[in-house]
Amino acid sequence: MMRGRAEETRERILAAAEECFARQGYDATGVAEICEQAGVSKGAFFYHFPTKQAVFLELLERWLAGLGERLAALRFGAATVPDALMQMAGTAQQVFEIARGKLPIFLEFMGQAARDPRVWQATINPYRRYRAFFAGMIEAGIAEGSLRRVDPDVAANALLSMAIGLVLQATVDPDGADWGQVVQQSVGMLLDGMRCTHENLSG
Amino acid sequence: MMRGRAEETRERILAAAEECFARQGYDATGVAEICEQAGVSKGAFFYHFPTKQAVFLELLERWLAGLGERLAALRFGAATVPDALMQMAGTAQQVFEIARGKLPIFLEFMGQAARDPRVWQATINPYRRYRAFFAGMIEAGIAEGSLRRVDPDVAANALLSMAIGLVLQATVDPDGADWGQVVQQSVGMLLDGMRCTHENLSG
DNA sequence: TTTTATATACCGACCGGTCGGTATTTATTG
DNA sequence: CAATAAATACCGACCGGTCGGTATATAAAA
Numbered sequence: 215m216m217r218g219r220a221e222e223t224r225e226r227i228l229a230a231a232e233e234c235f236a237r238q239g240y241d242a243t244g245v246a247e248i249c250e251q252a253g254v255s256k257g258a259f260f261y262h263f264p265t266k267q268a269v270f271l272e273l274l275e276r277w278l279a280g281l282g283e284r285l286a287a288l289r290f291g292a293a294t295v296p297d298a299l300m301q302m303a304g305t306a307q308q309v310f311e312i313a314r315g316k317l318p319i320f321l322e323f324m325g326q327a328a329r330d331p332r333v334w335q336a337t338i339n340p341y342r343r344y345r346a347f348f349a350g351m352i353e354a355g356i357a358e359g360s361l362r363r364v365d366p367d368v369a370a371n372a373l374l375s376m377a378i379g380l381v382l383q384a385t386v387d388p389d390g391a392d393w394g395q396v397v398q399q400s401v402g403m404l405l406d407g408m409r410c411t412h413e414n415l416s417g
Numbered sequence: 418m419m420r421g422r423a424e425e426t427r428e429r430i431l432a433a434a435e436e437c438f439a440r441q442g443y444d445a446t447g448v449a450e451i452c453e454q455a456g457v458s459k460g461a462f463f464y465h466f467p468t469k470q471a472v473f474l475e476l477l478e479r480w481l482a483g484l485g486e487r488l489a490a491l492r493f494g495a496a497t498v499p500d501a502l503m504q505m506a507g508t509a510q511q512v513f514e515i516a517r518g519k520l521p522i523f524l525e526f527m528g529q530a531a532r533d534p535r536v537w538q539a540t541i542n543p544y545r546r547y548r549a550f551f552a553g554m555i556e557a558g559i560a561e562g563s564l565r566r567v568d569p570d571v572a573a574n575a576l577l578s579m580a581i582g583l584v585l586q587a588t589v590d591p592d593g594a595d596w597g598q599v600v601q602q603s604v605g606m607l608l609d610g611m612r613c614t615h616e617n618l619s620g
Numbered sequence: 621t622t623t624t625a626t627a628t629a630c631c632g633a634c635c636g637g638t639c640g641g642t643a644t645t646t647a648t649t650g
Numbered sequence: 651c652a653a654t655a656a657a658t659a660c661c662g663a664c665c666g667g668t669c670g671g672t673a674t675a676t677a678a679a680a
Contacts, residue, residue: 457627458627458628460626461627464624
């Protein structure tokens with residue numbers, strides 16, 4: 215019957231917090247506000263979470279885990295590595311549309327990570343996994359002959375930097391461009407410098 | 418002669434605020450704390466600035482103006498456009514060293530810009546100038562024959578995205594890499610996709 | 621003295637978190 | 651099954667403390 219009532223309350227708190235954090239930022243969002251939006255009392259809030267920061271951290275972990283899953287899923291859906299990367303860039307359009315207005319929480323995550331050691335720890339490990347993941351893809355691309363013999367770590371870093379920069383711009387200036395398209399163009403241009411062309415294949 | 422005593426107070430407040438914001442973030446920094454660090458009373462603070470946010474905004478404007486000047490200065494110091502861009506990337510090393518520990522304020526700026534309309538206005542205009550500036554450089558590069566016929570706007574966007582992403586990473590994880598070097602490698606890789614000739618010796 | 625500049629004391633709003641108590645669900649027992 | 655006990659989930663008033671900002675006093679300069 216009421217099985218999982220507590221669980222549902224937890225989820226409602228998390229959802230409300232996510233929305234508030236995205237709209238106003240972590241500090242500007244009061245616990246009372248989250249509770250009101252979740253239709254839950256303050257008592258319930260502190261029954262399910264020890265502190266406000268705990269909510270933030272759980273949100274962060276879910277977000278990072280979801281991102282990792284999505285990346286991994288797209289990894290094996292394309293024939294060649296450049297294709298896979300372009301396909302990832304292609305999904306950016308949908309991601310931006312879906313996440314519109316919810317994106318500022320990304321900034322919040324970064325900002326907290328730069329200062330709070332706990333948040334930093336929770337962020338940096340997935341981040342390094344992503345970097346290794348991309349480096350692995352580049353390596354595979356070189357092995358399959360679709361990419362030049364670039365340094366995989368450098369290329370992965372360049373790719374990640376661009377991705378981060380694009381997300382940031384889309385966050386701050388969502389109406390400034392068709393970011394979905396910009397992502398494809400930008401990544402495409404970066405890949406042009408890594409693709410294996412006949413001119414530079416054998417030196 | 419006490420000429421400029423008020424001016425010096427102002428500067429001390431700004432410097433103290435910059436340091437505090439960088440170390441703890443905007444919200445976590447109290448006016449009292451800024452005053453203490455500046456060796457100034459709260460009365461002096463609110464004599465020179467109407468609100469805490471006004472301090473933040475002036476800091477932001479100075480920062481953006483300084484960045485613009487530095488970019489413009491480097492524009493005409495190189496023979497070709499790719500050279501100029503690589504030279505800009507080269508200065509990143511110094512910038513990161515100098516700004517070490519002062520970089521988190523960049524995140525603060527972005528975070529506020531995503532939410533506060535006034536901060537957004539103060540940020541977006543310089544940002545668009547930078548984008549136009551880079552687009553102009555790319556165009557010049559094409560004209561001088563050192564770059565392929567890429568879309569200048571797209572290329573400028575890619576360049577800016579990468580720059581933003583790199584600064585962000587260096588902010589969150591300053592010890593995670595030799596960012597100065599990473600900047601050069603990443604920008605170099607992007608330029609490889611835009612260069613006209615393939616004289617690059619891939620390492 | 622009038623104006624400018626800095627200092628001190630203070631206010632009201634607000635915030636994260638606590639606490640004593642209540643409702644609801646689950647387990648136990650007759 | 652019903653009755654009861656125990657554990658779980660939730661409520662909302664309240665507290666200590668902080669914060670941005672103000673009011674007012676004082677010192678220096680013009």
